[in-house]
Amino acid sequence: MSKTTDERGRIYLPKDVRDRFGDQYRIVELPSHVALFPVDEDPLEGLRAAVGDAFAETEADKLKTESRKAISREIQEEAKDRPQDGEA
16 A cells, blocks of 8 residues: 655545554654554553463553563663763
8 A cells, every 4th residue: 555645744544444453553663664553542452462361360560560670671781782971
């Protein structure tokens, strides 16, 4: 499918696409292109639908806590790998 923007930079998605994927999207800029990813109205429910019953017995608060810990670890690892001021 190919679309062009209007004079204000808007892209209109066909009704069948909106019906299938919804009205809310995340725009992701990649090195070679831009991608639109549908955003679920209930992201946790969307995650459960995508992974099946893998998290069926897991509470939402526990998922949030574990996700935040993982993100924190990733940020700390990235920070360690970056050169500090004055380093080459």
